[in-house]
Amino acid sequence: MAYLNGDERKELAVKTTRRSKPVVKWILISVSALFIFFMLILPLISVIVNSLKEGFDFYFKSISTEYVRAALLVTLLATVITVIVNTFFGIMASWLLTKFSFKGKQFLATLIDIPFSISPVIAGLAYIMTFGRSGWAKPVVDFINSTFGTDIKIVFAIPGVVLATIFVTFPFISRELIPVLNAEGTDEEEAASLMGANGWTIFKRVTFPHMKWALIYGIILCTARALGEFGAVNALSKTRGETFTLPLEIDALYLAGSADSITASFAVSSILVIIAVIVLILRNIFEHKSKAM
């Protein structure tokens, strides 16, 4: 298989499918389509329909309240910072794990995946235990505040929201990059360094072109996940209109329970749905590009 190019591989895949009976194919298609329709598409449509139940005026009014605007700002801020931090971390970690060999490498690779297997709520609680009133890192933060005259708060403040979002999304980029860099090996870097290229030039001209599309794809995934994060942030954010992100705002509106607020919560949800659809389209484009190279 490894020696086939893209077209040959597709051809082979088609041939393999052809061998199985058409009945099987149609049953599989129907089951998948029905499943996706009832589990995903129908609920999403109902979000949009419900959000417009009271008409467009109500829709625009409910997505432009102060609370929603504040929540959108917090969400975007957290997402932007998260993506920047995780991009750096992801490149660094994948570079380290693929181009160097050292003791405990496998262990480190496993550690990076922790957020995949831990419930986000636990992540949020972990930060409370660390930076909260009785947390071990509290004196450190207090010391910094008293020395520099700053007033940094972490738990129940924006930094906590950002930290929680970073925690939950940090494997996304490195997970996309590691397979690509692993497949590439270190020959080209070695060749470049033999010709006298320094580390930065090697990264810029040899390694980066390899990971470009995978990186963009990873960033998109990370963005999507950061926008929608609920559990971890929920543990660390308690003030509506200040530290609430969009998912928390939606939850608050819904829990308020009045018919109006429920419709409003659907309206706000539709913002996330629209962003999700855009991300999905971008994802498809870049996934295709990353595979084409």
Add this chain to the structure above:
Amino acid sequence: MYVELKNINKSYGDFKASKDVNLGIEKGSLVALLGPSGSGKTTILRMIAGLERPDSGDIMIDGVRVNDVSPSERGIGFVFQNYALFRYMTVYENIAFGLEIKKMPKKEIKARVEELIELTGLKGFEKRYPNQLSGGQRQRVAFARALAPNPSLLLLDEPFAAIDAKVRQELRSWLREMIYKVGITSIFVTHDQDEAVEVADQIIVTNKGRVEQIGTPKEIYKNPDTPFVSEFIGRSTLIEDYHKLKGFEKGDYKGAIVRPEFVEAFKADNKVFSDVIDCSEEGVVTDILFRGNSLELKLNVNGIELTTFRSLERRKVEIGEKMRVIIYRLYAVDDEKAYLLENQELKNKDIKNRRLEAYLYSSDGYFVV
């Protein structure tokens, strides 16, 4: 000596990749590092390049100790086993890369790259990417890229390994020709003795981290120094009861190496061999294999199985046929050395027929070094 390795040792954990390696390579020569896999040949190459550091010993290039000189400053070009071409750069960009790193003016880069593209016959492929080239073309690009910064030493790691058998033959002579044209001292690693014999003018045979022998292909072939070389080169078989063969006496050896070309099998009525037929003994054909350009005969001589090649132009033989067999020579081996043993009966036979030259190395026969 242009390149010299003195008392080089190198280990990877418990594995000794180089054991007290000493070798010298003259300027302008084309040298093969030949050995089975795991014999330490690639380690030697990588240490010369500076990609690995020796644990002890000195590496000299052009009279300067380069142990602490960085790879990029040793003035070497390196062709990697799988070429390691930059996938996301065109042929032109690949060749230009090393020159750009050296901050050569754009104009000069262009001239140099074009010169190399011309030399390697890659005209018209400048804008292609490596995955749009055949194996042979990739090798050319790798060669051009390594030569671009005008190195004084070219190192090639298994340059033909990634190429299919048919093209390989063609590329061997191409590479040899190119290297002579450029006139650069070159060292290449190979596990294929045919490749070494055909391309190199000096062969360094390595085994288990040691240098076994250094010499021209003919010397290596004709006068193997050690048991390993005598067995590794050519199609060799070790026999223990060599003294049972006519013309050889038992000595203080462990056994003897025999190659197919050392064995002559002919029919009893063959006129050509009539004056040496007394030196022959009986052998029974046990198997015949068709080798395309010849037949491979397996013969049972005195309970010893011998192999020889037979031209397709000669008379037909059959399995079970009794033939006359002469063994011209053997390499007797003990633990340390290999010794040439010539057929004593043949040697002592005072025959007018000067074909004796063809039979024995000692009479300066066809195989003149």
